[in-house]
Amino acid sequence: MKNKKAFENMIHGIFLMLGLIAVGCVLLITVYLVIAGIPAIREIGLFKFLFGKTWESTSANPSYGILPFILTSIYGTAGAIIIGVPIGFLTAVYLSKIAPQKIKAAVGTAVSLLAGIPSVVYGLVGMLVLVPGIREIFHLADGASLLAAIIVLAIMILPSIIKVSVTALDAVPKEYEDASLALGATPVETYFKVSVPAAKSGIAAAVVLGIGRAIGEAMAVMMVSGNVANMPGLFQSVRFLTTAVASEMSYSSGLQRQALFSIALVLFLFIMLINATLNFFLKGKKGD
Amino acid sequence: MQNSKISKARKAYISIMKALMWLSVAVTCSLVAFLIIYVFVKGIPNISWGLLSEKPSYLSGKIGILPDILNTVYIVIATLLIVLPIGVGAAIYLTEYAQNKKLVNIIEYAAETLSGIPSIIYGLVGMLFFCQFLNMKTSLLAGALTLVIMNLPTIMRTTQESLKTVPQSYREGAFGLGAGKWRVIHTVVLPGCVDGIITGCILSVGRILGESAALLFTAGFAHALNGIIDGLSSSGCTLTVALYVYAKEQGEFGIAFAIAAILMILTLIINLSAMLVEKYFRKRRNV
Amino acid sequence: MSNIITVKDMCLWYGEHQALKDINIDIPSKSITAFIGPSGCGKSTFLKSLNRMNDLIPSVKITGDVKYNGKNIFGSSVDVNELRREIGMVFQKPNPFPMSIYDNVAYGPRTHGVKSKAKLDDIVEQSLKDAAIWEEVKDRLKKNALGLSGGQQQRLCIARALAVKPAVLLMDEPTSALDPISTSKIEELTIKLKENYTIIMVTHNMQQAVRISDQTAFFLLGELVEYGNTETLFSTPKDKRTEDYITGRFG
Incomplete structure (x- = not known):
């Protein structure tokens, strides 16, 4: 025993x-x-x-300023959010509230598929479709730019935003909606004026999750952004925090290598901040 | 008069919102359709038996991705073999053993944190810890161990969710017969959460197949043809990393698209099997 | 008749809330004892203390003495799993495991180390016969137990409990989820089981207590108000509260 x-x-x-x-x-x-x-x-x-505004890690008199990377990551993420969130959010409202069960299932499958596609595939398609496209449309010397990265990121964060928002919208009690309908509001008005506000912390969580995804993405962005340490401009070739680490790691040494670790640390701090925000929204939802 | 004016504004609002929603859904769906069709059209013509069954050779200038396929299989197997016991065990600890609420919160918070960390950071720490500190060099095993950490939260979450669906009455019944805790867990609780474990595995396989940033500095780029044991201890390129290298560094877009098409097919299969597993277990539950 | 379970000054807390107050009761062996009282009165909690099922709830604290065959069940030398083998339990809602009928009944013996197939076969058959369900399931022992009806499931659970050869059988409102026909089958069965087992049953249904029990204990707000011979308790209750309850003034 x-x-x-x-x-x-x-x-x-x-x-x-x-x-x-x-x-x-x-x-x-x-x-x-x-x-x-x-x-x-x-x-x-x-x-x-x-x-510091210049990153010249390999020059004879190297300078290690990562402001360009920080700003590029922030602009890139913001751009992805500006494009991706409205599309994702509106799709989520449609899927959760309007779509017949069959369409909801079919589009849901498509969205999961989008989430499952490896980031290098996004990068590859971006390289061969987006980059030349941007070059043609805007008459640039090179289409590999912040804009291309923003578009790729916007597509890549769509699935997270749609899924989390749909879950939040699905959880809104039907009584709220019935009450609104009974007061003479039309269904569409009810969805946007009652259901969406009721699900706002879940939708906020979806946005924060999207921010985390966008700021952490490396490979796809590396393939379409041109990877030059410029201060960010929409049509400039740019380098993100993630790609700064990835692009020089294989041949770096000494202080340059250590500086790459420092960049990773900065990225990590960003992510921890985003995680804390995400937790705040998710916990807030539980508390309601 | 006033009324009809308001209703006009309302009508406009409704139709604008409706149009925007339709547009968004159309954008989302056409993106998916475009990606799949584009990759298939560009990639499938480049897939040949030679590509799938040979290794690349600088002498003949031929490119084959058999080593990359095998490396991918090895890394999937190694990662799952290591992450499954840890993830399932951690989930069991959280739902069946842990009584200290604080400890549970700490572990769950840690898992959430892990799932939010970008893969490039995993790659970096994996390189520092596994390749350098533990002296594994750049190897598939170091890559697999890095992926273990990445996939741990997934396995933990799916297992935990399905453990919670095992009715408390099963546990009570078994305890009431005088079964010890371990016996209750492995005879009654674990069989009830197989679906969660399988779902977790499928999700993890998808994630491993798609991962590249974490493997760049941990698993390396080599295309050598190896058995699983030698393969794990030496540097090796998985399909995604191979895609990146062929596209970005060698400009071999045909090969890159062939790999992309293969990855796309695998993604489709994984999504489909996840759906089937869910359906199967839901049916079985309802019996 | 000797007492198989004796309880002295037992109290039980859920965290800060005291759920049982100074319970004193002696339970004679090979008889049926019924616990009655309104919901939330502590009768189920008390029942579950007798085989230490409350151990599973971390916030529960128990003081006082509960002796089974003269030995304190909370003593450090007691193996709780062995205790639960000797004091079996049947739950409010039938809870067969999602396995075959055979494996359900064999679960207990296997847990306690019976490996021989022939021996297991014997135990399974005998237990199912004792639980009066053998005739209904003997042709489908390998079928999933979840395919049985609610009443059959409950009798299967009784068979499962009997298979480990307990001395005491705790039943926590075993018929509350069942239809009248299944209920009467279980009641008949319970009376038959009394020959070999001590049965302690929580019930909501006072007619049931009158029909089958030898002695009855009435619980109210965590106290054991009155305990005695069933006939006496229902015909001439000593306590005003008991009288009010059995005459239907509250609860």
Whole structure:
């Protein structure tokens, strides 16, 4: 009988350990990024690093300012949100409230498919369709630009926005809508003036999730944005925080390499901030 | 008169909103259709038996993606083998064992955090920790371990969700017969959450197939033809990374589209099987 | 008649809330004891304490003495799984496992180490016969138990409980989810089981208590108000509250 108890305790211990692995991973990632990211920031100086406007890591007299990357990531994400959120949101309202069951299922499948397509495939199609297209339409020397990246990102965040918004809209109690309809509001008015406000924290969560996706995407963006460390402009070739890390990692060394880790640290801090916001919206919903 | 004016404004509002919704749905659907058709049209003509069954050779100048296919299979197998016990175990801990609410919150928060971290950061930390600190070098195994961390939250979440659907009365029934905790879990609880585990696996396979940024610095670019054991310990290129390299660095767009078409077909299969699994288990539940 | 379970000054808390207050009761073996009282009075909680099913709820705290065959069930030397084997339980809602009928009944014996196929076959057949369901299921032992009707499921659960050869059978409103015909089958069965088992049953239905029990305990707001011979309790209750309840003035 003692054995049995010891056995159960051992099993309990094993499961506890497995449960703690996730926590360990988060700690590992945080610790590694901080340890690897701090030295370069110290050497370059925090202000010069974050707000320096030029990144010339390979020149004889290198300068490591990542403001272009930070701004590109912010502009790129903002652009993706501006295009992607309205489309995703309106699609979600249609799917949740108007679409017949069959259409809802079919479009839902299409959206899951969109979510499942690897980011390099987006990058590839973007490279061969968007980039030349932008070059032709706007008469540019090179179509690989912030605009191309924004469009690719907007498409890539669509599935998250649609799915999370649909879930939030589906959860709105039917009584609210019935009450509005009974007061003489038409269905469409009811959806936008009653259902949407009722689901607003879920929809906000969808937007924040989209921001997280967009700011963290690397490969697709790398393939369409031209990857030059310019200050961002819509038709400029630009480099994001993510692509800054990816593009130089394979051949970097010394301070340059350390600076790349620092960029990753900055990106990580952005993501943690976004996660905290996301949690705020999701917890707020539970509290209601 | 006043009334009809308002109703005109309302009518305009309604029709504008309706039009915008239709437009959005049309954009979404046509994007999906365009992507699939475009990739297939450009890619399928480039898929040949030679491409699928050979390795690339600089001597003959031929390109084959067999090593990349195998590497992808190896990394999927290795990742699932490692992440399944950890993820399922963690989910069991959270739903069946944990009594300390704070600890549960910490673990769940950690899992949520993990699912939000971008893959490029995983790649970086994977490189620092697995390749350098643990001295695995650039290898498929290092890549697989990095993917384990990435997919841990997925497996945990799907398993946990399905554990919650196992009725409490099953557990009570088994405890009431004097079964110990472990016996209750492995005879009554685990069989009830198979669907969650399978769903988690399918989602993870999809994610592994599509992953590239995390593998760039951990698994590498080599196209050598290896068995699974040698493959895991040496550098290897998966299909997505191969697509990136062929498109971005070598300008071989035909090959890139062939790989894209293969990935697209796999994505379709994965989505379909996820749907079928869900349907199958829902039916079985209702019996 | 000897007492198989004796309870002295037992109290139970859910966190801050005291759900049971100073319960004292002796339960004679090989008889049927009914617990009655309005919902939320603590009768089910008390029942579940007797085989320590409340251990599964982390916030529960228990003080006082519960002795089974003279041994304190909360003592450190007690193996709770062995205790639950000896004090079996049938739940309010039938809860067969999603397995075959055979595997359901064999679950308990297998848990406690019976491996031989022949022995398991014997136990399964005997338990199903004891639970008066053998004739209905003997041709489909390998079929999923969830395909049975509610009444059959409950008798299967009784068979499952009997298969580990318990001494006591706790029944938590075993017929409340069933139709009248299934209910009377279970009642008949319970009376037959009394020959070999001690049965403690929580019931909402006072007629049921009168029909089958030997002694009845009336609970109210966490207190054991009155306990005694069923006939006496229902014909000449000593406590005003008991009288009010059994005459239908509240609850």
